[in-house]
Amino acid sequence: MQFPPGMVAVAVLCGLVAAAAAALSAVGARRSAGPHRQAYALLAAASGVALVTLLVGAAVALATAGHAGHTPDGHTGWAGVVAIGTATSGLLFSAGLLRLPGVAATAAATVRLALDGLVMATAFWFVGWVVFSEPTRLLGDATPVACVPILLATVSAALTAGLALIVAFRAPPPRGRAAWVGVGATAVTCGGLGIATGLCQAGPGMALAGAGVLAAGLVAAASAARRPDAADRPPPDLIRRDGAYAFVPMFAMAASAMYHLLQDGRFDALGIVAGSVEGFALVTRQYLTLHDVRGYARRLAEREAHFRELAHTDQLTGLANRRGLLQALHRCAEAGAPCVLLGLDLDGFKHVNDMRGHDVGDAVLAEVGERLRANLRPGDVAARLGGDEFAVLMHGQPADADRVAERLLGVLGRAYDQPEGPVFLSVSIGVAGWTGEPDVELLLRHADLALRYAKQRGKNRIERYDAAYDQLLRRRTTLEHELRGAIERDELRLVFQPVASLPSVRPVGAEALLRWRHPVLGKVGPDEFIPLAEECGMIAKLGAWVLHQACHQLSRWLADGHDVWVSVNVSPRELHAPEYVVQVAEALRAHRVPPQRLVLEVTEHAVATDLDELIRRLTALRLTGVRIALDDFGAGYSSLGQLRRLPIDILKIDHGLVAEHEPVRPVGRDGPAFAPMVDIVMRLGHQLGLEVIAEGVTTPTELAAVVAAGCRFGQGALFGWGVPAEHLEAMLEAATSPGARPAPTPAPAGPPAAPPPRRLPTLPAPRPSGPGSAQVEQGS
Incomplete structure (x- = not known):
């Protein structure tokens, strides 16, 4: 088929x-x-x-x-x-x-x-x-x-x-x-x-x-x-x-x-x-x-726990973060258990980041975390709040916290070994405990206040919270707020402390001093608001106002025929500002003041910050014609080498060298006693071609000692406190009136007997600027 x-x-x-x-x-x-x-x-x-x-x-x-x-x-x-x-x-x-x-x-x-x-x-x-x-x-x-x-x-x-x-x-x-x-x-x-x-x-x-x-x-x-x-x-x-x-x-x-x-x-x-x-x-x-659903739910729970731990843990140190610390504080408050909070801050850590780099800084912070963990008791909580600020929550009494704080002060102050060399830091610690009913926010605030107080008092120390800190902080906050509008509200005034020619004690100059009278706070001392102005950035504005007011008053005195100069204090921050030289020149031009009649006073603290930069600024200021005075010499950081380099005209001896050394009488010689330290500074100043002014002259004995040392100018309570401009003008008129006998302004201890008047130059002669200027004057 x-x-x-x-x-x-x-x-x-x-x-x-x-x-x-x-x-x-x-x-x-x-x-x-x-x-x-x-x-x-x-x-x-x-x-x-x-x-x-x-x-x-x-x-x-x-x-x-x-x-x-x-x-x-x-x-x-x-x-x-x-x-x-x-x-x-x-x-x-x-x-x-x-x-x-x-x-x-x-x-x-x-x-x-x-x-x-x-x-x-x-x-x-x-x-x-x-x-x-x-x-x-x-x-x-x-x-x-x-x-x-x-x-x-x-x-x-x-x-x-x-x-x-x-x-x-x-x-x-x-x-x-x-x-x-x-x-x-x-x-x-x-x-x-x-x-x-x-x-x-x-x-x-x-x-x-x-x-x-x-x-x-x-x-x-x-x-x-x-x-x-x-x-x-x-x-x-x-x-x-x-x-x-x-x-x-x-x-x-x-x-x-x-x-x-x-x-x-x-x-x-x-x-x-x-x-x-x-x-x-x-x-x-x-x-x-x-x-699968159970496994998925278990993994979700594990991830939730992991993320919760991450949310309460600082990744760099492995300590608790601020959220974790707050959680522990709330648990402690709910339990009503006694606890103490330690606030810690690493002193000078910013320099580690700036000089060594942030990698080294992170390594140091991680080592701080290890040391904190190794030196706390079971149940205590160490936390990193941010940057170089840490905290430790301890369960117990304040006495236990003091011992732990002392131990941490030593442990955290030891060297931190790094590949590029050891790092040395200190730590400031503030301690606070419950005050009455447990309040987490209040405890954090008290620990922070204690820590700030420890840093303000010199760092590398432990401070326990005191109720006075609240008052200090509130006053500081109020002062800072009110200071920003003090010029506009016309609350600031200048007073002038006379500088006298010796031994005639005739006023020939004045130092302009800033004063503040608040309508509610009353008189606020310069030792309180000047440092605050430097910290909050107001010092440049205040300095410019003082400069213009002093130049305005000086121009009026010169127009009235008074032979006088005025000195103005300059802060380090003003000196290091590039525009300060222009401000001085504009003030002189605006008020038609001869430059040599204005003296700018620089403290030794400014010399210690950046000497090379300071020399450039002072040289530029002297080119305008003003005189430069080194204030408080003998109380700070100046050395002989620095004096040779600094472009200054006047040396003001610190009142400590005048007041704290009892004048002595030379052996085998008759005559007035003299102060050895003042005598040494006078010789040094004359060798360097500087005029010398003795500050803090308060008694006739001190006056006799500085005159015996050859000092031609003096300043202090013996010659008068800071007075308003019209009072100083009256003193100038009295000193220059025909037949007038100059006498020192009454001081709280009573006016001293003054030697007969002697006509002296009212203004120190300028010396050439730049290194070697003292040798030029000496040779001439």
Whole structure:
């Protein structure tokens, strides 16, 4: 018997297509690389097995169609081979499908997808069993018989179809590759089922139709496997849409079972097995879901605890941060337990960052944290509040805190070894405890006040909070606020302390002194508001006001014919400002004051800051014609080398050298006593070409001593306190009136007897600027 030519053509075409698709899958598997190569290898192996299955089935079908007397029932063995091949290729396709990029990121996700596929496959098989078996027999006479090959092929087709459907819906976008691979795998297994059915029962036509479907499935799978890899994406939500995959299959099985019973059907062993598999798969899947949810909740709790710890911990030192300290303080306040708070600040830490770099600074801060942890008791809390500021919360009495603070003062003051050399720091500590009812904010404020007081009193010390700190802080805050508008409100005044010519004690100059009278606060001393003005940046504004007021008053005195000069104190911050020289020149020009009548007084503290910069500024000021005086000499940092370099004209001896050394009488000589230190400074000043003014002259004995030392000018309470401009003008007029006898201004201790007047120059002669100027004057 001749078999139809169309059947032969279909068989040959299916074989060629299947071979080409299998070849493409093999080439793709060989060229693929990376972590997903295993997926391509599984797909290539599945395509190879499916090709062999197709060739075997097509060959047997053609052989059956070409020989008379052969029936499909005679090829059940070959049908079994096809069914086994179909099941094998289906399993390989399923495994490759699960290994595709982006489908399942972990083994747990793979298990979940496999169980979902099993649930869906069982529902497919059960519904198909109800529809195609007795009594429904949807295919009528073409209904497959219950032989082993067909059963195996149907199970394989149901498993592959169920898994393909799950993966297509559960895979993250884009789902194109997974969907096409699933379609191809389903077509391959359904084609294998058709081949097996044709060999067992339906004849070669069914077998060749199955071969065509199988070849089409191979083409779809091969084309999908050649798509580019999808980017890795985060795993999907563990419980997203799980309810649909649980209820839809169960509803389908329940509905089909009810229909089967209504049609007087019976459940044999296969139906019972299918229902049992569905139930166990659902239970297992839900158990895994519950396990995943519990693990997810546990990880969330762990992360929450971790982030809570991060939120209360300083990352650099490992100590508590401000939030962690506040939490500990609130717990302590709620418990009502006695506790003490220590505020710590590293003295000079900014210089470590500036000179060594922030890496060294961070290493030092980390070492501070280690030392704090190592020297605290169990239960105490150490915290870094920010920068170089730390705190320690101690449970106990203030006496215990004092001992711990003393220990920390020594521990934190030890050297910090670094690769570039040791770092030396000190620490200031403020101590505060509960005052009455526990109040966290108040305790923090008290500890901070105590710490600020410790730093103001010299640093490297311990200060316990005192209620007076509150008053000091409130007054300081009020003064700073009121000082900013004091000039506009006309609350500032200048007073002038006379500088007398010796021994005549005739006033020849004056030092301008700033005074502040507030309408509410009353008189505010300069020792209180001048340092505050320097700290808050107001000193430049005050200095400019004083300069213009002094020049204005000096111009009036000169216009009235008084032979006088005025000196003005200059702060280090003003001196180091580039615009200060221009301000002085403008003030002299605005008030038409001869430059040599203005003296600018510089303290020795300014000399200690930056000598080279100070010399440049003073040189520029002297070029305007003003005189420069070094104030408070002997109480600060000046050295002989600095005096030789400094461009100054006047040396003002500190009152300590005049008042604190009892004048002595030379051995074997008659005459007035003299002060040895004043005598030494006088000789030094004259050798350097400087005029010398003795400050702090308060008694006649001191006056006699400085006169004996050769000092030509004096200043102090003996000659008068700071007085308003009109009072000093009256003194000048009295001293220059015809027949007037100059006398010192009464002092609190009573006016001393003055020596006869002697006409002396009223202004020190200028000396040349620059190094070596003293030698030039001496040589001339």
